[in-house]
Structures are given as C-alpha cells and as structure tokens.
Amino acid sequence: MMMISFIVVLGCSEKEHDKKIKIGFSQAMTxxxxxxxMNQSMMVEASLHPETELTIKDAHNDVKQQIKDIERLISEGVDILLVSPIEARPLDSVIKKALNQGVPVVAIDRKTDKEDFTAFIGADNIEVGRNAAKYIVAxxxxxxxxxxxxxxxxxxxxYERSLGFKQIVDQNPQLKITDKIRGNWELPSAKSQLKALLAHRKETSYIFAHNDRMALGAWEAAKELGVEKNIKIIGVDALNTPNGGIELVxxxxxxxxxxxxxxxxxxxKLAITIHNREPFAKNNILNTIVVDRNNAEIIENQMDKVDQQQKVIEGQLEAIKIQEQEFSSQKHLVRLLSFFLATxxxxxxYSIYSxxxxxxxxxxxxxxxxTVTRQNNTLETMAEEARRNNEAKFSFFTGLSHEFKTPLTLIISYAESLIENEKIKGTRLMEEMKLIYTNSNRLLHLINQLLDFRKIEEQKFSLLTSRTNIYDFTLALMANFxxxxxxxxxxxxxxxxxxxIDIFIDHxxxxxxxxxxxxxxxKFTPDNGYIKIIIKETASQVKIIFRDSGIGIPEKELPQVFNPFFKASNNTKSSSGIGLNLAREFVVLHKGSLEVKSHHGTEFTLSLQKGTSHLTANEINRNEEDLKTGMLKLQEFVSSEPDVTTSINKNVNSEKYSLLIIEDHPDLVNFLDNKLGTDYNVTTSDGSDAVLCAIQNIPDIIICDINLKEIDGFEISRILKKDLRTSHIPIVMLTALSNKESMIKGLxxxxxxxxxxxxxxxxxxxTLENLLFNREKLRYYYTNNIYKVDPETRFGSLEQDFIAKMNTFITDNIDDPKFSVEELAEKMLVSRVQLYRKVKAILGINISDHIxxxxxxQASEMLKGGNMNVSEVAYALGYSSPNYFSTAFKNKxxxxxxDYKTTG
Incomplete structure (x- = not known):
C-alpha cells in the first residue's frame, strides 16, 4: 500500500512539473x-525557457486561414496568443473572442484596426519612414x-511607413514625391510598375521602397532601362542574408x-512576463537604424557574431535536451526497476507456491x-458469407424489379392510350382495356413489393397513421378482387x-x-370455393380474420410461413416467398400481430390495437381529416384532355421539332416513335452512338434512359451538357430507377x-411541351439582348459564352467582305452544319441573318455618329457596294x- 501511494505521489509531482506555458503564434506568412x-528567433528563445511550449501556425498570406488558425489555437487552450496580422480589420472579432476567454494577445510587427490587444511589440513603422526621409535630406x-x-x-x-516618410517630406520643400507605386511586398510588383514609370520619369533621384525585396526589384527595373547609376534606392529590413539588405548595400x-x-x-520574453503577471508595457517599440556603406560592414559583423552565438546556444540547447531525455529515461527506468523489484x-x-x-x-x-479462436474465425467466415449472400439476394431482387418496369411501361402506356381513344368508349373493349390497365398496375404493385423487401431489410420504413374506418377500408380493397x-x-x-370501428393505421x-x-x-382457393373476411372487436384490439377454402399449409411448416423465401411443400405455383414476410413486418410496425393456422384451408388473423397509446407522436397524422366511406375504392380511369396552359406546337405548315430517343429496348422505342412521331421528327439511338448522334443532328430535345449497354444515361447527359454544340438541348431522363439517389445523380x-x-x-x-416552351422563352431573351452583351459582361451560361465568342469573331472581321460562314465555323471549332443548327436553336434565325x-x-450606331457618309459606312462594314448596303438597311x-442619318 505504501509503495502504491509512493508511485501516485511521484506521478502527481511529475505531472505538475510537466505543466508548461502554452504559447501559440499565428504567423501571417513565411x-x-x-x-x-522571426520564427527561428522565437524557437531559439522558447528553447531557453523549458517551461514554455511554442506552437507556430502559418496562414500562407490568407486572412480567412489566419482566422481559422487563431480559433484553433484558442480551442487548443493556449495560455497566451501571439499574432502577426495579415490585415488589420478582419482580425478584430477573433482577437476580441480570445480576450473574452481570458487569453492575452500580443500583436507583433503589425497592429489590428481597433488595437484591442494586450500588448504590441515591433519597430515603429512611422519612425522607419521618417529615418528614410531624413537620410535623403542629410x-x-x-x-x-x-x-x-x-x-x-x-x-x-x-500605411505607417508612408505616413512617417510624408511627414519629413512635407517639412522639406526641396523633397517631392512624384509618384507612388502600390506594391504587395514582393519583387515583381515593384519591378513591372516601376519600369513603365521610369520610361518617362527620367528626373527621378531617389526611390524609397517599403522593403528590400521591392527595392531590389526597383534596381533591376532601373538597370534594364540603363539608369541605375542615376537613381539612389533605399529599402527596409536590413537582413544579413544573401541578397539581403546589408549585402545589397x-x-x-x-x-x-x-x-x-x-x-x-x-x-x-514579453509573453512569459505577461503570463507570470509581471509588470509590462503595452507598446514595446524596437529600435531601428539606417544602414549605408559607412556602417554596413560593422553591422554585418555584429549580426554574424549574434548568429554564431545563436548557433552555439542552439547546439548547447540540443545537447541539454539530449541529456534531459537521457536523464528522464534513466529516472523512469529507476522507478520501474524499483517497482518491479518490490513486486x-x-x-x-506466492509464485513458488502456485x-x-x-x-x-x-x-x-x-x-x-x-477453441474460442476457432469458433470466432468460423463465425466471421459464416457472417461474411451470409453478408455476401444477402447482398446478392438484394441486388437480384432490385435489379429484377427494375427490369420488369420497362415492359410494364409498354403495357400500361398502350392500355392508357387505348382507354383515351374516343372510338372505343362505352364498348366491351373499353372494359377489357381497363382490366388490362388494372392488372398491370397490380403487377407493378408486386414489383414494388420486392423493393419494399429491401427497404424492410435496411430499416428504411417509417409509420404515419390516420384514423380509419376499418370496415370501409376493407370494402374498398375487396373491390380490387x-x-x-x-x-x-x-x-x-x-x-x-x-x-x-375506427383505428389508426398507415394506409x-x-x-x-x-x-x-x-x-x-x-391463388390457392379453387373455383367455386370461398374467401371470407371477418372483423371482430375486443376491448383493446380489432381482429381481421382472412379465411379461405384453399389447399392449406402443412402443419409442421406453419412456423416457417413468415420466413423470407419460404415456399410450402404443397405449393406448386410460382411465388417469390417474401409477401408474407413483408406483411408481418408491416403489422409489427403497427405494434400488432399476424398469426396463421391451417385446417381444411388457411386462416390468417391480423390483430391491430385500438387507440394511439402504442404509437409515438411522429407516427400519428392528426391534421388529416377522418377518411370517408369508400375513399380507398378503386377509381375508374376517366379520360380527359389535360389543362392547356401553354402551347408550343408549331403551325401545321411549319417544320416539326426534332426529338432524339436514346433507349435500348426496341418495343419501347417503337411505342415512343409511334406516339410522338406525329408531333416530332424522331431520331433513335440504342446508346452506343448517342453522343455522336446528338452532335451530328443537334435535336431540339432528347429523351434518354439510364441503363444502356455501353454508356449510361448519366454520362451521356454529362457529356452533352458540357459540349457547347449540344449544351442548350433539354434532356428528359426516362428510367426505371425511382430512388432519390438516382434522381439527384441525374440532376x-x-x-x-x-x-x-x-x-x-x-x-x-x-413535359416535352413545357421544356420546349421554356426554351422558346430563353430564345426570345437571347434574341432581344444578344447585341448588348460583350464577352466581358456575359451571363455565365455555356450558350452565352458561345454567342459572345461568336460575336467577337464576327466583330473582328466585320470589315472583311470575304469573311464567310465557313471561316466562322472553323474559328468556332464546329462544322458549318453544327454552327447553323446551334444558332438556329438559340436565336431562332440562321447564322447569315445573325451576321x-x-x-x-453597328451601321445604325455609325450613322448616328455623323462622322461618316453612307458609302464609308458600307465599305467599313464589309459590304460589296453602297447600294446593297442601302437595300439591306432599309429592309431592317x-x-x-x-434618311436615317438625317433624322437620327
């Protein structure tokens, strides 16, 4: 017990000893x-104080990144925060946040806008500017x-260096600042601007650059112009490095x-002073001096000695660090040995005894x-095999369900089309078509049942119940049979x-x-048999009994009836084996039960609870009115003309819109061609040449499936929408994939x-009509705005980019009478036919009319200017003769x- 206490005390003492002052530094850039x-001198100084822990984060000259760095340092619990701001104003709020959380903030080199910091350390930049001006005066x-x-x-x-420099200049009338160049602290920004300026400012005597890098750029610009000996250049920083300020002097x-x-x-040092609550000054100004040829070598020698001493200190610190590590390791080793020895x-x-x-x-x-290892490996193998089998089963059902939807589309669409035919209304054929339509939808119901099975397995179903009269509900569903x-x-x-009887159920x-x-x-009841539904009520439940005179289920197999993919031994009919499993899962969601027994037929008992005590608040739809009698009865299909709010059909004598159908199911292609061919010029593709077909024909609209043989519909749409030749074409995705993920991917x-x-x-x-109508509205907009928009003020769409680029080529060659549509198409990197169809689709006119x-x-603008006569305008715009120009102008x-020039 004493030994344990001794170890705990040692551990606590060590933790107390290891507690360090956390200093976080947000550097603007390196x-x-x-x-x-600056970073190196901080690290050396911090290493001289073992009680400190320094973290440096580089913002890479990005203000947003610096704000994130400061917030991260605050969240990491630094004791004191050092900041060298990129810009003054944006950091005010985050620095105030640090101060509000009790973290002192020291600004280095640069101040923030509101100066809400604990202390500032750095040179007086106003004095830097003054020293530069004083040197010029002297x-x-x-x-x-x-x-x-x-x-x-x-x-x-x-700002401050410029302010100090101006103060001395204003005091000395012989000094004159002829020009200011806005640099960004880097060499290229000074060099490029100054070179252009010095070309006509040959009387310049001095250049004052706010740092040595821009000063070097100024010297390079002067040297390239051959005036470097006539201009004296002053910089700021005086670094003792190759190409640093001292070396350049x-x-x-x-x-x-x-x-x-x-x-x-x-x-x-200031950070440690503040943390230790010792007296300190808020503004700590570092001394600056002017370095010229008179003292450059002396200062260089002093800096070299400082650098040498610093390297010696770094070496000594590294040696101390190694010794500390060795000492710490030995100390821990001694403790461990002592503990193990005692143990x-x-x-x-006891070990000898046992x-x-x-x-x-x-x-x-x-x-x-x-044994456990072997069993665990076996279980993992079985679990992985079960997972693969389960996934294969899910994929099979899902894929099969989607495959069924395409032929169902043909059946339902043809049936719907025939039901809408006025010639067969009221006939026996109409009733038969309704029967086909109803049973096709019943088949769709079974397909959706397969998809429901996967949703149940993945627990994606949620319950939303409404008050329902169970008798009326039952009658409505019986109507289907x-x-x-x-x-x-x-x-x-x-x-x-x-x-x-009213109960709450999800319909x-x-x-x-x-x-x-x-x-x-x-399915299992023979002709002339019976199927009875009996609804009974108890104090807390409603029981719905489904009783038939069918073949029944062997008694020993009854416990397996609700298992997925179960098929009774006496069942000779095709069956998926998932229907009863789904039914029970849906009943369980209602907190009810589904039971079965079989004797001279089969009897299922569906038990549902009364009231709402078994349901959560989110499972009850209280805003929905009570369902009325017969609400769920099968609605008869009523053929009616759709409400026409917009119409884009062209006149009988005008050309039809062109439609490209991308679908690999031949029957569906034939159906769509037959039904839409009267209103559209239809072109078809099985998907293998869909992109090429669209680019060659430039259709007005496209219908596209997703599951195609060589390339899917998503990729086809993506390619066409990124190609300037086809980006304007509306695309309708027609697919069996009804899940949200596929819809999002399509969009x-x-x-x-x-x-x-x-x-x-x-x-x-x-849908086709509305999309084409919307495109007509866009075409009207483009036609009425296209001449007012140049490439630099474009709207941002691919179509606008295309037209803006085309207009630029036309304008650049407007005075060339030989400039042809073929040359324009070559410059636009499209064929003549593609250019014609693209312009026609966007503007509604041909390319020649557009030119x-x-x-x-432009002619109207030139005539309004009044400086040119009609012939000059005609030749300036590339017309072969003034007469031809006059005829074209008058037609427009x-x-x-x-007359236009006179009256305009």
Missing part, C-alpha cells in the same frame, strides 16, 4: 526570409524627386536600408482460447358486427398486407426533367441610310 528569421542638396513603392494597402506597416545596389528588427525573441519480492513466495497450479490453469486457458371472384364463382364476403402499409393475404387466398448530370417507368404518356408529352443583324446594328429599319 514567404520571405525576414519572417523565417545626403542631398537641391530639389529631389522621389518615387515611393508602398506595401500592401490593407497592412498597417505600409555593400554591393552598391542599394544606397541604404533601414534596419527593421523582427522581435521574435523579445515577443517570447517480485512481494510475489516471490507454480504448479498456474501451469495447469495455463494449459486449460490455452485450450479454451484456441370482385371481378376475379365473380369470374371463378368464389364466395367473397365480409362480416362485421360493428361497422363503425399504404396495411393496404399491402390486405393485398398480399387476399392475393394468396385467391447533377444536367438533365432538365426526371420521369420514372411506368410513365403516363400524357405526362411525358406535357447581317450585327453589321446593321424601314428607312434608307441617308
């Missing part, structure tokens, strides 16, 4: 040597013309540079462990003592339970409408160019 030296006579190259506008050093590249200390080590001594007698027993138990445990009962002479009845799910139980009953691919199979032909027709309109539009504007 693209220059000055800031890298070393020159007469009128001096100066060019100033400033830093980035948003940074406080640039010694070489004569710069006349002088202002020493600008980075303050890295001073910042760490060994304490357990020695050696034999432990060996025996060890053998037993090894045997058990091997009346025709078959009559045809097979099956007694089909419902018995209910209380026809006013969609219980509808599927009824449908499954009744479908099975009719991401750029499709304009998404319809699922089976589909209504009238809905498809209306003529642009020329005449209704007056001759001469």
């Amino acid at each position: 693209t220059d040597e000055w800031r890298r030296q 070393n020159t006579r007469g009128v001096i013309n100066i060019i100033e190259i400033t830093g980035a506008d948003a940074s406080s050093p640039a 010694k070489k004569g590249t710069l006349t002088a540079t202002i020493l600008y200390p980075n303050g890295g080590n001073e910042a760490i 060994i001594l304490a357990l020695a007698l 050696t034999v027993s432990l060996k025996k138990k060890k053998r037993q445990l090894e045997a058990i462990n091997n 009346r025709a078959e009962a009559t045809k097979r002479n099956i007694e089909f009845t419902v018995t209910c003592e209380n026809r006013g 969609g799910l219980i509808d599927k339970v009824y449908f499954n139980l009744l479908s099975n009953a009719f 991401q691919a750029g499709v304009d409408s998404y319809l699922t199979k089976p589909f209504s032909l009238s809905v498809l027709q209306r 003529s309109n642009i020329k005449l539009e 504007y209704g007056v001759s160019p001469k």
Whole structure:
C-alpha cells in the first residue's frame, strides 16, 4: 500500500512539473526570409525557457486561414496568443473572442484596426519612414524627386511607413514625391510598375521602397532601362542574408536600408512576463537604424557574431535536451526497476507456491482460447458469407424489379392510350382495356413489393397513421378482387358486427398486407370455393380474420410461413416467398400481430390495437381529416384532355421539332416513335452512338434512359451538357430507377426533367411541351439582348459564352467582305452544319441573318455618329457596294441610310 501511494505521489509531482506555458503564434506568412528569421528567433528563445511550449501556425498570406488558425489555437487552450496580422480589420472579432476567454494577445510587427490587444511589440513603422526621409535630406542638396513603392494597402506597416516618410517630406520643400507605386511586398510588383514609370520619369533621384525585396526589384527595373547609376534606392529590413539588405548595400545596389528588427525573441520574453503577471508595457517599440556603406560592414559583423552565438546556444540547447531525455529515461527506468523489484519480492513466495497450479490453469486457458479462436474465425467466415449472400439476394431482387418496369411501361402506356381513344368508349373493349390497365398496375404493385423487401431489410420504413374506418377500408380493397371472384364463382364476403370501428393505421402499409393475404387466398382457393373476411372487436384490439377454402399449409411448416423465401411443400405455383414476410413486418410496425393456422384451408388473423397509446407522436397524422366511406375504392380511369396552359406546337405548315430517343429496348422505342412521331421528327439511338448522334443532328430535345449497354444515361447527359454544340438541348431522363439517389445523380448530370417507368404518356408529352416552351422563352431573351452583351459582361451560361465568342469573331472581321460562314465555323471549332443548327436553336434565325443583324446594328450606331457618309459606312462594314448596303438597311429599319442619318 505504501509503495502504491509512493508511485501516485511521484506521478502527481511529475505531472505538475510537466505543466508548461502554452504559447501559440499565428504567423501571417513565411514567404520571405525576414519572417523565417522571426520564427527561428522565437524557437531559439522558447528553447531557453523549458517551461514554455511554442506552437507556430502559418496562414500562407490568407486572412480567412489566419482566422481559422487563431480559433484553433484558442480551442487548443493556449495560455497566451501571439499574432502577426495579415490585415488589420478582419482580425478584430477573433482577437476580441480570445480576450473574452481570458487569453492575452500580443500583436507583433503589425497592429489590428481597433488595437484591442494586450500588448504590441515591433519597430515603429512611422519612425522607419521618417529615418528614410531624413537620410535623403542629410545626403542631398537641391530639389529631389522621389518615387515611393508602398506595401500592401490593407497592412498597417505600409500605411505607417508612408505616413512617417510624408511627414519629413512635407517639412522639406526641396523633397517631392512624384509618384507612388502600390506594391504587395514582393519583387515583381515593384519591378513591372516601376519600369513603365521610369520610361518617362527620367528626373527621378531617389526611390524609397517599403522593403528590400521591392527595392531590389526597383534596381533591376532601373538597370534594364540603363539608369541605375542615376537613381539612389533605399529599402527596409536590413537582413544579413544573401541578397539581403546589408549585402545589397555593400554591393552598391542599394544606397541604404533601414534596419527593421523582427522581435521574435523579445515577443517570447514579453509573453512569459505577461503570463507570470509581471509588470509590462503595452507598446514595446524596437529600435531601428539606417544602414549605408559607412556602417554596413560593422553591422554585418555584429549580426554574424549574434548568429554564431545563436548557433552555439542552439547546439548547447540540443545537447541539454539530449541529456534531459537521457536523464528522464534513466529516472523512469529507476522507478520501474524499483517497482518491479518490490513486486517480485512481494510475489516471490506466492509464485513458488502456485507454480504448479498456474501451469495447469495455463494449459486449460490455452485450450479454451484456441477453441474460442476457432469458433470466432468460423463465425466471421459464416457472417461474411451470409453478408455476401444477402447482398446478392438484394441486388437480384432490385435489379429484377427494375427490369420488369420497362415492359410494364409498354403495357400500361398502350392500355392508357387505348382507354383515351374516343372510338372505343362505352364498348366491351373499353372494359377489357381497363382490366388490362388494372392488372398491370397490380403487377407493378408486386414489383414494388420486392423493393419494399429491401427497404424492410435496411430499416428504411417509417409509420404515419390516420384514423380509419376499418370496415370501409376493407370494402374498398375487396373491390380490387370482385371481378376475379365473380369470374371463378368464389364466395367473397365480409362480416362485421360493428361497422363503425375506427383505428389508426398507415394506409399504404396495411393496404399491402390486405393485398398480399387476399392475393394468396385467391391463388390457392379453387373455383367455386370461398374467401371470407371477418372483423371482430375486443376491448383493446380489432381482429381481421382472412379465411379461405384453399389447399392449406402443412402443419409442421406453419412456423416457417413468415420466413423470407419460404415456399410450402404443397405449393406448386410460382411465388417469390417474401409477401408474407413483408406483411408481418408491416403489422409489427403497427405494434400488432399476424398469426396463421391451417385446417381444411388457411386462416390468417391480423390483430391491430385500438387507440394511439402504442404509437409515438411522429407516427400519428392528426391534421388529416377522418377518411370517408369508400375513399380507398378503386377509381375508374376517366379520360380527359389535360389543362392547356401553354402551347408550343408549331403551325401545321411549319417544320416539326426534332426529338432524339436514346433507349435500348426496341418495343419501347417503337411505342415512343409511334406516339410522338406525329408531333416530332424522331431520331433513335440504342446508346452506343448517342453522343455522336446528338452532335451530328443537334435535336431540339432528347429523351434518354439510364441503363444502356455501353454508356449510361448519366454520362451521356454529362457529356452533352458540357459540349457547347449540344449544351442548350433539354434532356428528359426516362428510367426505371425511382430512388432519390438516382434522381439527384441525374440532376447533377444536367438533365432538365426526371420521369420514372411506368410513365403516363400524357405526362411525358406535357413535359416535352413545357421544356420546349421554356426554351422558346430563353430564345426570345437571347434574341432581344444578344447585341448588348460583350464577352466581358456575359451571363455565365455555356450558350452565352458561345454567342459572345461568336460575336467577337464576327466583330473582328466585320470589315472583311470575304469573311464567310465557313471561316466562322472553323474559328468556332464546329462544322458549318453544327454552327447553323446551334444558332438556329438559340436565336431562332440562321447564322447569315445573325451576321447581317450585327453589321446593321453597328451601321445604325455609325450613322448616328455623323462622322461618316453612307458609302464609308458600307465599305467599313464589309459590304460589296453602297447600294446593297442601302437595300439591306432599309429592309431592317424601314428607312434608307441617308434618311436615317438625317433624322437620327
């Protein structure tokens, strides 16, 4: 016990000793040597204080990133925060956040806009500017013309250096700042602008750059113009590095540079002072001096000695660090050895006593462990095999279900089309077509049942119940089976003592339970038999009994009836084996039960609870009114003309819109061709050449399936929407994939409408009409705005990019009478036919008329200007003769160019 206490005390003491001052530094960027030296001096100073832990985050000159870095340092629990701001204003709020959380903030080199920080350390940038100007005053006579190259506008050093420089200039009339160049602290920004400026500012005597990098850029610009010996250049920083300020002064590249200390080590000292609650100054200004040829070598020697001392210190610190690590390792090793020694001594007698027993138990445990390992491996293998089998089963059912939807589309669409035919209304054929339509939808119901099975397995179903009269509900669903009962002479009845029973059920799910139980009953009940539904009421439940005189189920197989894919041994009919499993799952969602027994037929008992106490608030639809009697009865199909709100059909004598159908099911292609061919010029593709077909024909609209042989519909849509030649074409996705993920993927691919199979032909027709109508509205917009929009003010769409680019080529060659449509198509990288169809589709006019309109539009502007006569305008716009120009102008504007010029 004493030993444990001793170890705990040692551990606590060590934790207390290891607690360090966390200093976080948000550096603006490290693209220059000055800031890298700041980071290095901080790390060296921090290493001299073992009680500190320094973290440096580089914002890479990105203000948003610096804000994120500061917030991350705050969340990591730093004790004090050092910040070198990129810009002053954006950091105010995040610095205030740190101060509100009790974290002191020290600004380095640059200040924030509101100066809401604990302390500032850095050189006085106003004094830097003053020193530069004072140096010019002290070393020159007469009128001096100066060019100033400033830093980035948003940074406080640039503003303050410029302010200090101007103060001295204003006090000395002989100094004159002739120009200011807005740099960004980097060499190229100064060089490119200054070179253009010096070409006509040959009287410049001095250049003051806000740092040595821009000063070097200024010297390079002057050298390229051959005036570097006539201009004296002053920089700021005075780094002791290759191409640093001191080296440039010694070489004569710069006349002088202002020493600008980075303050890295001073910042760490100040941070420790603030954390220890010792007195400190809010503004800590570092001294600056002017470095020229007189003192450059002296300062360089001093800096070299400092660098050497710093390297010695770093080496000593590294040696100390290694010794500390060795000492720490040895200390821990001693502790561990002491602990183990005590433990060994304490357990020695006991280990001798229990050696034999432990060996025996060890053998037993090894045997058990091997058995468990083998069983675990077996279980993992079985689980993986079960998962693969389950996934294969799900994929099979899902794929098969979607495959069924295409032929069903043909059956339902043809049936719907015939039902809408006025010639057969009221005939026996109409009733037969309705029967086909009803049973096709019943088949669709079975397909959806397969999809429901997967949803049940993945637990994607949710319950939403409504108050329902169960007797009326039962009658409505029985209506679906009346025709078959009559045809097979099956007694089909419902018995209910209380026809006013209301319970809360999810109509969609219980509808599927009824449908499954009744479908099975009719499947296995012979002709002239009976199927009875009996509704009984107890104090807390409603029981619906489905009783038939069918073949029944062997008694020993009854427990397996609700298992997925179960098929009774006496069942010779085709069956998926998932219907009863789904039915029970839907009933369980209602907190009810579904039971079965078989004796001279089969009897299923569906038990549902009364009231709402068994349901959650989210499972009850209280806003829905009570369902009325007969609400769920099968609605008769009523053929009616759709409400026509818009119409885009062309005149009888005009050409039809062109339609490209991309579908690999030949029967569906024939159906769509037959039904839509009267209104559209139809072209078809099985998908293998869909993109090529669309590019060659440039159709007005496209219908596309998803599951195709060589390339899917998503990829086809994506390619066509990214190609300037086809990007304007509306695409209707017609597919059996009805899940949300496929719809989202289709919209991401750029499709304009998404319809699922089976589909209504009238809905498809209306979708095509609406999309074409909307395109006509866009065409009107383009036609009335296209001459007012140049490439630099485009709207951003691919079509606008195309037209803007085309207009640029037309305008650039407007005075060339030989410029042809073929040349324009070549410049646009499309064929002449494709150019014609693209322009026709977007603007509604041919390319020749479009070129003529642009020329005449410019002609009207030139005539309004009044500086050119009609002949000059005609030749300037590439017309072969003034007479031809006059005729074209009068056809467009209704007056001759001469009259237009006079009246305009």
